Amino acid sequence: MSSNTRIKEQLIMKRPDSMFEMKNHYCPGCGHGIIHNMLGECIDELGVQENTILVAPVGCAVMAFLYFKMDGCEAPHGRVPAVATGIKRVHPDKIVLAYQGDGDLLAIGMAETIHAANRGENITVIFVNNANYGMTGGQMAPTTLPGQRTKTTPKGRNTSTEGFPIKACELINTLEAPVFIERCSVHNVPNIRKTKRALKKALENQIEKRGYSFVEVLSMCPTNWGMQPVDGTKWLEESMIPAFPLGNFRDRGAE
């Protein structure tokens, strides 16, 4: 890096050192890529790249480990927290990241989600909420909004037969063990910054062995929402945030 402080101050974006120089496979306007970059920046700043193991979900982020110069593990659909538990119990001093989508975390993997949180596993869960199943082509997720059209709710989610969106942070906030719970979003720059701060705190908690941290990130899926990328950010702001209020739910690390 240059020692020229002026250049350093002006540098607003660069590829994190912990990430490979490669194009990502996500759709234009997708939130996953932004979240990866924020994560990479946090890992750089905390200097834990060589010490971190990323568990990727079944979902659009199924190959997330290919973007990071870190060890990576696959998990069957929904089982990321269980796989992360297994790794962490073998290597309590490594940083173990559980990266999951909403189908993975709240539908098929609900039991693993709740119980890893309830055991207070010293891991960091990064939950990407895009209100649908991205990878399989846009079906209803537990987080799909009332009335939202998806492949499997062609007339919109009918709350009388399909229930209401599950609010992950609020649910996890009913448990004793977790130390950090926050919902963020990546639809604009100020919120991307906040997301990065939350991710960093969540990682610091793990480094300090404080316990389980959960960061939910509202994320765009313009492809399956049937929108242009810019409209995706707008829809997230106008439709998702009212249903999933942003903010910190718990921060025992700060106590």
Added chain:
Amino acid sequence: MSDKLLMKGNEVIGEAAIIAGCRHYFGYPITPQNEIPAYMAARMPEVGGVFVQAESEVAAINMVLGAAAAGARVMTSSSSPGISLKQEGISYLSACELPAVIVNMMRGGPGLGNIAGAQGDYFQATKGGGHGDYRLIVLAPATVQEMADYTVQAFDLADKYRTVVMILGDGHIGQMSEPLVLPKPTGKTFDKSAWSLTGAKGRDQHIVRSLLLYPEDELEKLNIRLQEKYKLITKNEILYKTYMTDDADYLLIGFGMCSRLARGACDVLRKKGLKAGMFRPVTLWPFPSAELAKAAAGKKKILVIEMNAGQMIEDVNLAIGCSIPVDFVGRMGGMVPELETIVERVETYVK
């Protein structure tokens, strides 16, 4: 002289795993194997190990996946319905070439069935169970001593071939107390540094995965590698036992619990002047086909004895090329064939 102990089969499995260097156990309660998690819960902290009562068998097998990927010697145990739930994870473990030991203390099925010992999971254990082309090494102990010995051996086999090894017992031998001498650690070590997840420090990243999107360049190659490994295992690792087979006219075949019955029946039949011998596969996969064919050559009749509807008969017939008539005595639903039934059946062959 090593001390003789009197221990319950299930507890012996726990102790033998610890002797083998297993320090991570993940499980979920189910009868008739509850002594295993209870033993591990008490014993693991004493040896600096980890016991986690998982939220389900699905979670347990995926914790096993994580721990195996991290390079640990790891075990889970369950019984039939719980083993059904683990199948997706077992397929992933096999595809990711991760070593792990899985214990199935079979109970009566199908469905919730009952908690009596049974052998109805032979097909599931030896023919796949989960999706895709994979195999498990399946060891079927018949005594408490063998539970100990084969458990220790299972960890070496798992590491040697980076594969899943299943101990296929049943509720009876799991609950049975018998004298045994605890085995010694084998002292074998296996270097996992080339693939295990330990943090990419001073080396390229390691990735444990089974998603291989390119059929020809990736996934078929993995499958070919797996099949070559399974061939090697078949060549090297077959285990079986025989009892008075050489001069026998009738060959009784059973695995695990039923091999004890077969052996007992041979003794009774010999006293009655009937030449019966026993062949017992110890590895159910790889099945001792050539060895059975040799032992069966020239026999008048084969009698297969199982606590199921006759699942092993297919492998017996494949081994002998249907060259000898094969009869069957079996009970299902947690029932055990009676010795007299076996003896009487063989007696009908002479009449």
